Amino acid sequence: MTKEENVILTARDIVVEFDVRDRVLTAIRGVSLDLIEGEVLALVGESGSGKSVLTKAFTGMLEDNGRVAQGSIDYRGQDLTALKSHKDWESIRGKKIATIFQDPMTSLDPIQTIGSQITEVITKHQGKTAAEAKELAIDYMKKVGIPEAEKRFSEYPFQYSGGMRQRIVIAIALACRPDVLICDEPTTALDVTIQAQIIELLKSLQKEYNFTTIFITHDLGVVASIADKVAVMYAGEIVEYGTVNEIFYQPHHPYTWSLLSSLPQLAEEDGELYSIPGTPPSLYSKVEGDAFALRSDYAMQIDFEERPPVFEISPTHWAKTWLLHEDAPKVEKPSIIADLHEKIRTKMAFTHLMSEEEGNV
Known part of the structure; x- marks a missing residue:
């Protein structure tokens, strides 16, 4: 059996809903993914994109007003959506799937x-x-x-x-x-030098214990140093998925382009950072078409009318964007995210040097 076949957890068509003031908020909209044993999967996206909610469904930690409304979550042959009470979850939560929170x-x-x-x-x-x-x-x-x-x-x-x-x-x-360790933005509350130390610690422990990791973050700079695979989330769904190199150097979804353009390493000389215009759509209502269309400079008419399907780019890389349709106009990724490798490597080398000088805190 190859490494790619060692799937430890499989989620299929997951829909998570919350009852909020007599309304239904659909926080996760049809997410599917495979978690490969021994790998680090990063979930990235803005706050509110559904990263933490998705992993809470894996541990039965959704708030009382939340539920997995559709789909299945298979962990080593066991359907986790069938577990209802805290007692049912005792053999899984912590013992098999543990979580490190940001605070x-x-x-x-x-x-x-x-x-x-x-x-x-x-x-x-x-x-x-x-x-x-x-x-x-x-x-x-x-x-x-x-x-x-x-x-x-x-x-x-x-x-x-x-x-x-x-x-x-x-x-x-x-x-x-644990079999699976979920790291929910574990470095967000720490300063940059301590962040680097915690990341290095997690990397060394993951290598020593070989646990499978889901790393939740909005910081793509962190992803570059720790992840094997990356799932980019927006408005409750995964819009692009691939290896860390594919996502950084061959991204295809306009939202991924925007996230990469926001990297601190790409700040202008005056310190100004790129920011994504607009706000995500309300998840109280059905989202028509591509959820990112209203914020995208690359949106076409079909983006406002029809939800894009999965377009396969390679066996390990896919994206949900109509730009990958054979009839779509050919567009290039923004010039600001060209030569990312060198820019990120330079920044990480500086951070690592600062971390060594600071020492353990």
Whole structure:
């Protein structure tokens, strides 16, 4: 069996709805994807595009007013949409599919010591004794870069910096021994040098433990350094999917072009960044045609009338845009996103250098 055949999770035609003030908001609109074992899949897009909602459907963490209205989610032969209660989800959530959230203080109990929070997870998911759990907890703390782990085992979250708290959240996730690790914007609340350290930590742990990762972010610069595959989300659907190189250097959807054009590495000399005009469509109503049409400089009449199908670009790359139709006019991607490789490499080298100089925080 080849690596491409090692599918760990399959989502097909997922629709997620929320009841909001006597109205129905369709947050996810027919999403399908395959998660390949051992790979890092990045979900990228603006806030509100559906990235976090989609992964919450994988862990049964949708809010009480939300539901998977259509579709299937198959995890190793088990249909996750059939799980309804928290008890049903106990064998999956945390133990098989764990999540790291962007704000560690929402994940850590402020009145419990760091050590007790890690050992609690170890005893629950690994069945270890208290003494064994403490030893393992200290080992996990060391693995995620906590200095003087034995001493800091008995400290409280408020005694840790933001970067160190995020490392503890990662340690707790590792203690679950998950099959799939969902990283929901884990570096958003941190400054740029600490972001780089956390990214490097996640990369090294992923390589060591070989868990499958879904990395949620709006920062395409982060994606370039960590992902194998990228799914670009807009208005509750995936509009482009491919390998990280295909998405960065051969993008085809106008929305992907806009996201790449917004990269900080492409700022003008005066510091001005490109911004995408307009706002996403309301998801309370049915979206007609291409959801990005009203914000796109490349929209054609058909974009306002008919939803584009999937156009295959390569066996690993597809996009939903009428620009790929054989009868569409031929257009080139914006000149601003030419030569991305060199621009990103230069920026990442500078950030890495700054991270080394700062040292662990």
